[in-house]
Amino acid sequence: MAGRSILLCDGAVLTEQGWLNPGYVVLNEGKIAEVGKGDAPQAWLDDCEVQRIPGQAVLPGFINGHTHFSQTFMRGLAGGRPLLPWLKQLIWPLQGVISAEEMKLASLLGLVENLRGGVTEVVDHHKVASTPAHTTAVIDAAQSLGMRLKLARSWSDLGTNAETRESILSDLERLFAEHNGDQRVQIASGPLALWRCSEGLLQETHELAKAQASFTHFHVAETQDEVRMSLEANGLRPVEWLAKIGVLDEQTQVVHAVWVEAGEIDLLANRGALVVSCPVSNAVMGSGAAPLKSMLEKGVRLCLGTDGPASNDTQDMLETVKAALNIARTVNLDPTLLPPAQALSLATGGRCLKAGAEADVITINLNHVRAMPVQDFDSAVVMCSHGSDVRNVFVAGEPLLIDGVVQGLDEAALLSECAKAIQSMRRRAGLA
Numbered sequence: 001m002a003g004r005s006i007l008l009c010d011g012a013v014l015t016e017q018g019w020l021n022p023g024y025v026v027l028n029e030g031k032i033a034e035v036g037k038g039d040a041p042q043a044w045l046d047d048c049e050v051q052r053i054p055g056q057a058v059l060p061g062f063i064n065g066h067t068h069f070s071q072t073f074m075r076g077l078a079g080g081r082p083l084l085p086w087l088k089q090l091i092w093p094l095q096g097v098i099s100a101e102e103m104k105l106a107s108l109l110g111l112v113e114n115l116r117g118g119v120t121e122v123v124d125h126h127k128v129a130s131t132p133a134h135t136t137a138v139i140d141a142a143q144s145l146g147m148r149l150k151l152a153r154s155w156s157d158l159g160t161n162a163e164t165r166e167s168i169l170s171d172l173e174r175l176f177a178e179h180n181g182d183q184r185v186q187i188a189s190g191p192l193a194l195w196r197c198s199e200g201l202l203q204e205t206h207e208l209a210k211a212q213a214s215f216t217h218f219h220v221a222e223t224q225d226e227v228r229m230s231l232e233a234n235g236l237r238p239v240e241w242l243a244k245i246g247v248l249d250e251q252t253q254v255v256h257a258v259w260v261e262a263g264e265i266d267l268l269a270n271r272g273a274l275v276v277s278c279p280v281s282n283a284v285m286g287s288g289a290a291p292l293k294s295m296l297e298k299g300v301r302l303c304l305g306t307d308g309p310a311s312n313d314t315q316d317m318l319e320t321v322k323a324a325l326n327i328a329r330t331v332n333l334d335p336t337l338l339p340p341a342q343a344l345s346l347a348t349g350g351r352c353l354k355a356g357a358e359a360d361v362i363t364i365n366l367n368h369v370r371a372m373p374v375q376d377f378d379s380a381v382v383m384c385s386h387g388s389d390v391r392n393v394f395v396a397g398e399p400l401l402i403d404g405v406v407q408g409l410d411e412a413a414l415l416s417e418c419a420k421a422i423q424s425m426r427r428r429a430g431l432a
């Protein structure tokens with residue numbers, strides 16, 4: 001057997017046939033080599049590095065479909081402020097002074113938070129693309145940890161601090177070229193906001209992303225104000241307008257989609273767009289609740305994201321899954337909505353553990369007072385577990401978190417450096 005093989009055994013394993021308890025999983029050369037029920041065969045026990053994990057759930061890693069790593073240094077600041085004062089007084093001044101070195105620290109902190117919560121793949125809507133070094137800092141941070149990163153490079157060609165068309169296109173083209181064929185980093189186009197981007201460049205960047213087998217990722221219909229602005233500017237609601245200008249298809253990721261009407265939900269479903277719902281952020285900001293029930297009934301492709309720490313204020317996918325379920329049931333007065341297994345599949349991208357799949361695998365400890373006694377594994381994970389219960393994380397079979405310890409990083413030193421960096425940023429932003 002070539003390469004390093006890892007055998008996870010004695011835990012409960014999530015497969016297409018349901019949970020195997022006990023079951024085993026073999027990780028070999030970046031893939032899952034075998035999944036089975038009961039005791040692992042002796043040949044695997046002899047050949048693999050064996051991790052016995054009784055009392056733990058073994059499942060695919062979570063996909064955090066939307067965050068902003070620059071905001072890792074801006075958590076805990078909303079303090080009940082409305083959106084615009086919060087942005088103008090705190091978020092924009094801090095974003096304005098962050099250096100590339102501080103961007104790397106903020107990204108490392110945010111990535112470790114995601115990793116500790118069982119995330120193996122994360123989409124960063126990268127809002128501070130002020131210099132190429134700021135973008136490189138995020139990518140370097142993800143690569144140093146080994147996590148999968150989809151970086152949606154933000155841009156705006158209208159309004160304050162707008163970039164030129166040429167600069168936006170050339171930076172996107174550079175990033176696409178630099179990461180062409182990269183197994184763990186993918187570049188995407190991340191328009192800042194619909195009213196800050198011209199129709200022509202939205203179309204042009206979307207075609208560029210599609211030619212690279214990538215996607216466009218942006219906030220759409222998060223607030224009622226945004227819908228009003230779209231109606232005033234274009235005579236159409238946001239999703240209707242995107243459909244009209246040809247920027248709504250299978251390579252479009254619509255983040256939030258809180259204020260979408262029935263016709264827009266039909267468009268999202270028919271065009272095959274992916275909706276990234278961020279229920280905790282939407283609740284914190286008082287924005288509303290996305291109509292997940294209607295979206296699921298219409299067959300809209302759906303996943304979950306935490307959104308940036310400035311509006312959440314954490315990046316815990318297990319909290320997000322439970323919030324999605326709870327909020328959908330509350331607004332629809334329906335306790336049958338989003339059963340735990342279905343809610344969990346929104347966080348795992350619908351994947352199960354099976355031979356041949358990428359070895360992006362996590363284990364979650366269920367042997368604690370919040371989950372015991374375990375009678376239903378989906379409920380134990382979704383209703384009873386926290387991100388801090390994640391014990392092991394593997395990406396492409398590589399161990400990134402082992403028994404609760406982040407590999408290849410001095411976490412205490414990172415926390416100390418981040419605490420110093422934010423003090424300096426606050427001084428420079430005039431907030432100290």
Ligand SMILES: [Zn+2]
Pocket residue numbers: 066067068125219255307308
């Ligand atoms: Zn966001």
